[in-house]
Amino acid sequence: MTAAGPDVTAAARPAGQPGTDPGARKPSAGRAAGRRNPWLRGMVYLALVVAAIAYIYPFLLELGTAFKTETDAVGHPTNPLPHNWVVTGFTQLGQEDFPRWLLNSVIVAVFVTAGRLLFDSMAGYALARLRFRGRQALFTAVVAVIAVPGVVLLIPKFLVIKELGIYDSYPGLIVPLLADASGVFIMKQFFESIPRSIEEAAHIDGAGTFRTFWSVVLPMARPALIALTILAFQASWNDFSDILIAHQSPALDTLTTGVGRLVSGQLGTATQYPLKLAAAVAMTVPVAVIFFVFQKYIMRTTDGAVKE
């Protein structure tokens, strides 16, 4: 989806450059206005509550309906609370190939995340620190590549995957997702923001480039690596179209393509809302957990600016 662009900008500003300086802020004019004009304040709160309901109610419905019976789901769609709580949606899910999809999603996400962390940080370090001919050209190419729209590449990627003989295999699902220009960009920006002196000290002490990178630079890059982990995990876990075009056997379906076939009616035409919503809940839980645990990294740009 469109997520890549904005996420990049959000994460490209690693620790140390929070974008704003919270200490330097004057007392807010907004607060003064709020105190002065209670009517405006009321309106803002009202709009906010409406927006919050529009954002939370669908998720409550998703969660509640997953635990409903089929008739309850169809009969009382607007009520997020089930009449009787049942787990048939989830047990049915177990009878589909759900465990298999889950396993495949984990495999893809783990390998893609690990690969991107290694390759992106290495390339980012080279582009930020090592002096070599063609570095500037490489960086320009990386930036240009970020702008290539992903959806346009679906057919082309399929052609190459087929040509390489990795179609319908795990490498076919994983390797194409390792190409990640925005990750390289993020890491390069980060390495440029940390001081050079420590690496130089390591160099003087006789450590080689790889040694310096591995045991001195990478540990310092923890915040950026965590941000990159979240982005890569989320991107590979949620990826639908790239997985779709890289395989045909159902045994290689991930959660997105497996559940996707369930949804687009290829596995029966019944509404089966509890089953489908149970699938939606189950595939959202891992990203949700990661999101809530690492929220401050995801929203770093704004967090730096706000003091509670």
Added chain:
Amino acid sequence: MTTRTPLLAAQRRGAPARAPRRGHRARRREAAAGWLFSAPAIVMLIVFLAVPIGMAAWVSISDWGGIGSPLSAGVRAVGLTNYRALLTEPGLPQQDLALSLRDNLYYVLLVVPLQTTLALFLAIVVSRRALRGRGFFRTAFYFPSVTSSVAISIVFLFLFANGGVVNGLLGYVGVRGPNWFSDPSGVLHLILRAAGVSRPPHLLAAHGLLGMSWWGWLAGPSMAMLTLVVLAVWTTAGIFMLLFLPALYNISGDIEEAALVDGAGAWTRFRRITLPLLRPVLFLVLTLGLIGTWQVFDQVFLITQGNPAGTTLTPAYLAYQVSFGNEQWGQGAAIAFILFAIILAFTILQRLLVRERGGGANPWSQT
């Protein structure tokens, strides 16, 4: 020149004797390491970005039918046949392309302004320091954008189903909701029909573009397309809210305070101070929105498959359908390139506009 920095750095650390010896060989080693370090990522980018584009370009001008390798000897070049079938020759491919362009155009025209406005509104409200529970609201608004498109699509299929949540809620206020996913009539046509225009004026019916009459182009989005619009706005507003937030925090309290002292009302302050200062971010959000909305694929695949009556077809989905479904790879690749051209045009337009506005010497930048 290049040796100066490390030399000086070394001297500062009190090791002047070592620096010259690190000279040539060290630099050569560093260059080798540089290439070695960037090689995996660069190779990936070449193999899965540059090579595919080249191969697809070839396929789009070939008669490859999906069997064997497109690079094998049996595959012949057919020139611009595929592009002609799509762009100039009347027929089914051209009709489908016209449909997909029309549908996606309405999608873009609705989603981009709506998501930008909503994102700006959410950002302004959430950035108010007087607001309690700011973190909670921010999380709630951002959460849909970390959720997979498949899960969101399931939820929206449920929400907009016949006798589903949305129609149920509409029923409470006495409105009979439409059959969201099966009514192909366009909104503009419906409005015109309500105004008594049920048959197209001759001028609009007789002429057209890409094999579709102007009347057809002016159908407006169907109900099914509107659900996709709502989905997109709902999902992406949170991301763009995050882009607006730092810019909002950067607006100095002094300026706001000064305007307040001058007696400017909330609306005036927003229009005269906030909005102009947000212009760069606004521009970024609009561009990202434009580029993103031309790429809608997942939701079409999952929710509507282009139906009803092709009113939710998009070029991205059409390219997939034509190549993976009908095995007409050349035509599918050609559609992908036409889409690429559209997106590229918007990107270049944005770059040009930024360049025009950028630069300190611009006399108009103060307005």
